[in-house]
Amino acid sequence: MSIRRMAIAGSxxxxxxxxxxxxxxxxxxxxxEPLCISIAGTAPEGGWDVLSLSVAIASGNATIxxxxxxxxxxxxxxxxxxxxxEPPVAEPSTEPVVxxxxxxxxxxxxxxxxxxxxxxxxxxxGEEAAYYALLRNPNPSGWMATWMPVRVDLLxxxxxxxxxxxxxxxxxPGQTGAITGYRGEAEGATQLDVVVANSESxxxxxxxxxxxxxxxxLKTKVTDTGTxxxxxxxxxxxxxxxxxxxxxxxxxxxxxxxGANNTYIDFIPAAGDANFMLESWSEKKPDVASTxxxxxxxxxxxx
Numbered sequence: 531m532s533i534r535r536m537a538i539a540g541s542x543x544x545x546x547x548x549x550x551x552x553x554x555x556x557x558x559x560x561x562x563e564p565l566c567i568s569i570a571g572t573a574p575e576g577g578w579d580v581l582s583l584s585v586a587i588a589s590g591n592a593t594i595x596x597x598x599x600x601x602x603x604x605x606x607x608x609x610x611x612x613x614x615x616e617p618p619v620a621e622p623s624t625e626p627v628v629x630x631x632x633x634x635x636x637x638x639x640x641x642x643x644x645x646x647x648x649x650x651x652x653x654x655x656g657e658e659a660a661y662y663a664l665l666r667n668p669n670p671s672g673w674m675a676t677w678m679p680v681r682v683d684l685l686x687x688x689x690x691x692x693x694x695x696x697x698x699x700x701x702x703p704g705q706t707g708a709i710t711g712y713r714g715e716a717e718g719a720t721q722l723d724v725v726v727a728n729s730e731s732x733x734x735x736x737x738x739x740x741x742x743x744x745x746x747x748l749k750t751k752v753t754d755t756g757t758x759x760x761x762x763x764x765x766x767x768x769x770x771x772x773x774x775x776x777x778x779x780x781x782x783x784x785x786x787x788x789g790a791n792n793t794y795i796d797f798i799p800a801a802g803d804a805n806f807m808l809e810s811w812s813e814k815k816p817d818v819a820s821t822x823x824x825x826x827x828x829x830x831x832x833x
Contacts, residue, residue, distance in 0.1 A: 640735075642673035644728040648706065652684065652722050653787050659684055659693070659716035662779055662790040663709050663724045664824070667701035675701040676734040679727040680709060684719035692719040699775075699826045702739055707826035708777035710790035741767030743774070743798070743825060750780070750821040756811040757789060759821060764803045771798040776806050776825050783819040 574582050650663035661682060667675050677698045684693040693713045701707050713719075748761040759778050765771050773796070780789035791810045798804045 640672065642733045643668045645675055645678060645701065645726045647724045647726065649787075650722045650724045651787055652719055653789060658712055658714050659719045660712045660790065661710065661722050662777075662787060663722065664706055664779075665699065665701065665709070665724075665726065666706040667703060669703050671703045671738070672735060673703060674734045674736045675699065675732060678732045679729075681725045682709070682711070683723040683725070684713055684716050685721045685723055686718045687720050689721075692716055701826055703736070705826070706824065708779060708790070708792075708824040710777055710779070710792050741765060741771075743771070745823045745825075748821060748823060750778075750818060752816060752818050754815045756809065757791070757816060757818060758810075759791070759808045760805070761807075761823065762803055762805050763795065763798060763825070765798045765801060767798075767800060769800050771800075772796065774798065774804075774825055776808070776823065778808055779822040779824070780816060780818045781820050781822070782817045788816050788818060 646666045646668055648664040648666050650661070652659050652661050661684065663680075663682070665680070667673070677700055680697045680699060682695045682697060683691055684695075686692055693716045695711060695713060697709050697711070699707050699709060709724075742765075744764050744766075746762050746764065748759070750757055750759045757780060763774070763776070773794075775792060775794055777792045778790065779787055782788050789810060789812065791808045793806055793808045795804050795806055
């Protein structure tokens with residue numbers, strides 16, 4: 531579609547039919563002064579004349595406007611419809627598409643680290659099996675394991691369950707504790723599997739612990755029938771500490787565990803001491819080279 535201005539000789543009159551309605555544009559009867567009109571439409575090969583313009587207008591293929599004197603055509607520049615610009619075609623990228631790796635959800639910075647099983651074993655065979663396990667709270671501050679459930683499974687050589695026992699322990703931030711025990715009807719048990727719950731409800735967020743327990747005067751006497759260990763525990767808490775479990779682990783010269791036992795201290799006075807004693811029996815004299823002591827089980831007073 532183009533828009534043009536052109537002059538058509540008036541020679542009496544020009545009869546144009548627009549949208550079914552006869553319209554007469556004339557400069558006057560017998561006037562040879564041409565008319566200047568603007569035509570919006572596609573011109574035929576031979577150009578516009580009165581007949582072709584009339585047919586184009588009647589068929590809706592052309593419209594006219596700005597009817598005036600021929601002199602206006604010279605003053606006005608031809609108007610042409612600019613072709614629509616084609617949208618730019620994006621060149622295909624030659625760069626490889628690199629997908630961003632999926633990011634793992636953030637773990638809360640203050641979430642407690644799980645209890646670690648440091649060491650565990652069965653010592654002794656037969657109808658009764660003795661076992662021990664050392665467990666550590668890896669959180670240096672802020673989180674205390676509070677009566678954390680622990681399941682101890684005694685297994686045979688093929689991993690089949692021989693016996694099981696449920697226990698619990700309380701460990702202060704950074705503390706290593708122990709669990710020990712004897713299980714009857716444990717014939718065939720050769721290995722130990724220790725499973726710690728580590729549930730959210732088993733953790734207590736605590737401020738700085740305002741005290742400590744320390745052990746001294748530790749003595750172990752070995753006899754033909756077992757061991758006897760005595761010692762003293764001292765508290766730096768300014769209030770009374772109650773319900774303390776004390777565990778001892780015996781090792782031979784190579785470091786292998788050859789025995790373990792535990793006892794219970796009802797209370798330790800504020801900033802005071804308490805004595806304890808543990809006795810165990812065995813069919814043969816144990817080869818004890820060193821004694822280790824651990825504790826757990828009490829909820830410390832907080833500031």
